[in-house]
Amino acid sequence: MSSDIQRRTPPCMTITREDAALVGDLLTSSRSEETKRSYSSAIRTFAVWCADRNYPVHPTTPDVVAAYIAHRASLVSHSTISRDVAAIAAAHLDAGLEDPTSHHGVRQALRSAGRTLGTAPSRRAAPVTTEAMRRIIEAMDDLDTVVGKRDRAILLLGLAAAQRRSEVAQLSTKDLTRLDAGLLLRIRRSKTDQSGKGEVIGIPLGGHPETCPVLAVEDWLEASRRRIGAQGPLFSRIFNRATIARTPISDRSIARIIQLRASAAGITGEEYSQVFGAQSWVSGHSLRAGHATSAAEAGLSPMSIARTTRHKRLDSLARYVRPTSAVEDSTAGKIGL
Incomplete structure (x- = not known):
């Protein structure tokens, strides 16, 4: 794992700088x-760790990444380490460099961290x-x-449509x-629909009436003159608490x-927390949950739930469904005990 990573040989320029810039903008999006x-936060943390040890950051080497995984395994969850590795890979590939995380030793270190830490999430969004x-x-x-009318519409519409916080923030009046x-609510883009x-x-x-999402949205539209x-x-x-901006609200x-x-x-x-086996609190994902x-x-x-939540995989949906219906769905009550 100690072999140096060489920068890929760049191809001869066949397009103008203006077109190259357009391609760069497209890839960035x-x-x-x-x-x-x-990813930016992960790279900053990695860079500080490397600087303390005088290790190369960009490009870096597989043995440095493996050492970083071992270091992080004592501090954070496996999902955070996986995010760190993905960020390092993206930073290198985006710059036209070889991906140090694709090395067998790095993947082995990541799997070992998973066995040590467990891959279950350390925190979960509590369902509202x-x-x-x-x-x-x-x-x-x-x-x-x-403010009250807007917040009630956000809460009720987000719950009714099982929306992520980013989906609520992106909504336009043309989506209704x-x-x-x-x-009818059109979700133009989502985490599982990046192509739009x-x-x-x-x-x-x-x-x-007090919890009707449709009436709440109409009340907000009237108040905001939209x-x-x-x-x-x-x-x-x-x-x-009075002046309504024309700029969209942020997901945060x-x-x-x-x-x-x-x-x-x-x-x-x-x-x-006890049900999930992980720390749980209300977050931006709580309406969907x-x-x-x-x-x-x-x-x-x-299957019916997934049609509204838009889960592509039922095992992802089961994280919410199973704790709720574990007793009712269990076959233990049907084996004659």
């Missing part, structure tokens, strides 16, 4: 903003279920303000279609809204 932030959402809405004492029975094929989710009218089909973001920042702001509103209702998610959990509690089949 291949990763989500969240992935870019995560329908019951929890009722408590959150009841605790909101500002529903007559634009009003029908007699409710709303898009998917449509149906949001029916709720059975309770209309379905017009150009512009669905949800925006609000300054001084969505996460903060979920956390603050849940906390105000006394919902922390800590009660799920809450939809899956609430649907499982209602007895809906995993």
Whole structure:
């Protein structure tokens, strides 16, 4: 693993610098903003560790990466180490360098870390279920303000459509279609749909006016003087609790809204830590987790749930469904004990 990594021989330039810049911009946009932030943080941490030991950073060598894996194994989870390795690989490949993480020794070190640490997540998003959402809405004492109306619409629409925080932030008024029975919501891009094929989710009218996502969205649209089909973001920042900006709200702001509103209702998610076998708290992913959990509690089949949550793999969905229905689904009660 000590052999030096050589820079790939660059091909002869056959296109103009302007076209090359366009290609570079296109390749840069291949990763989500969240992935870019995560990779950037990982590389900074790796660079500091290398600097302390006078190791090469860029390009680096497989033995350096393996040593870094061994170092990180005593500090962080296996999923974080895997993220670190992916960031190192991306940084090298993007610069036209050989990928040091593809070496057999590096992959072996990563697998060994997995056996030592276990690959189960060390933390999980606590689900904000329908019951929890009722408590959150009841605790909101500002529903007559634009902030309250916006936050209620974010919470209820995010739960009803099983959305990730980034999906809520990206919504435009053009993504909505009003029908007699409710709303059609177009998800233009998501974590599992990076190419932007898009998917449509149906949001029916709720059975309770105070928690109806359709009525909440309409209330927000009226307060913000926006209309379905017009150009512009669905949800925006609000300054001084009164001035509605035209710029879209960020995904991090969505996460903060979920956390603050849940906390105000006394919902922390800590009660799920024992169920999940991992530290659990309310996060930006809690609305999506809450939809899956609430649907499982209602007895809906995993296939039916996946059509709304848009899970491509049922084993991913099972992380939410199994803890909820473990007793009911168990065959132990059917073997005559």
